[in-house]
Amino acid sequence: MRAILFDKDGTLFDFQRTWGAALSDLMMALAREGGGDPEQVARVTGVDPVARRVLRDSPLVAGTQAETMALLRPLLSLPDHVLLARMAAMAEQVEPVPAVALAPLFDRLRGAGYLLGIATNDQEDATRQQLARLGVADRFERIIGADSGHGAKPAPGMCHAFAAGLDLPSAEVVMVGDSTHDLRAGRAAGMPVVAVLTGLAEADDLAAEACAVLDDIGALPAWLGLPPV
Structure with a gap:
């Protein structure tokens, strides 16, 4: 990855x-x-x-x-x-409530060499504003919303656009989401997909679609094989 x-x-x-x-x-x-x-x-x-x-x-x-x-x-x-x-x-x-402490997680992932992006069915500008309020908007190579011109999930357009923009094969990008929309979009684009349980779906809803089901994105470093901090 x-x-x-x-x-x-x-x-x-x-x-x-x-x-x-x-x-x-x-x-x-x-x-x-x-x-x-x-x-x-x-x-x-x-x-x-x-x-x-x-x-x-x-x-x-x-x-x-x-x-x-x-x-x-x-x-x-x-x-x-x-x-x-x-x-x-x-x-x-709205005041976003982070699922975990975002800045340390993103900095750890970026420090390990991973490029980060967002694909959301929300609007791109609203997404940027929310992330800016949390001080993490600058951690992403690209932020793609449903109004960014690549369609919306579960169609794979946003996933394809992100991978193509980085000149990466889709198989080297992991899609992380909390809904079957996210997972199906990633799978349709040829990406491995990981589910988290900080949305409204339960593990049984997601397990059949995902390579792994994690409690939250804070478990990503261990799933990726990064050494403990």
């Missing part, structure tokens, strides 16, 4: 602690503002507004902004520009 391509939400960030309350609250606010039925909005988007959590099978977990818009349009009388503005404001305000 010469490079590692990470998903973001549920992989670098603990999904529920980062997005659970923010997404649930946003869906309910949009239901009120758009004249929608809150129970229907909650059911379709897969949120629990009482517990302020995202449900395990929610389409918001691995979906793109465009897919979320498509879910909401039939339920609300809000124009697209309002939906986009509200989602962008939420992404700017």
Whole structure:
């Protein structure tokens, strides 16, 4: 392996602690503002507004902004520009909760010679802003979002683009993610894939798709065979 391509939400960030309350609250606010039925909005988007959590099978977990818009349009009388503005404001305000201490991990991986990247179904600019707030945006060779022109996972376009940009064969890039979308994208691109359990999927959901299932990305150095610190 010469490079590692990470998903973001549920992989670098603990999904529920980062997005659970923010997404649930946003869906309910949009239901009120758009004249929608809150129970229907909650059911379709897969949120629990009482517990302020995202449900395990929610389409918001691995979906793109465009897919979320498509879910909401039939339920609300809000124009697209309002939906986009509200989602962008939420992404700017959310406080990412790292799954592990990110800077020391990335520095250790880079020090061992690995090139790092991100392929996320979130927007590229929002991803850069979130990583910059944590002081780690500069650790990545490339950050690719669903709006970067390479499609969205589970299609392999982002994975192909990352490997090609580094002039590496896909087999020398490991894809790390928390959902079957991530794993299937990596496999379709010819990459080995590693699953982590800091998203909403459980080990049984991921094991059939992955070369390995780790508790979190902090276990990567040992999986890669790096010596203990």
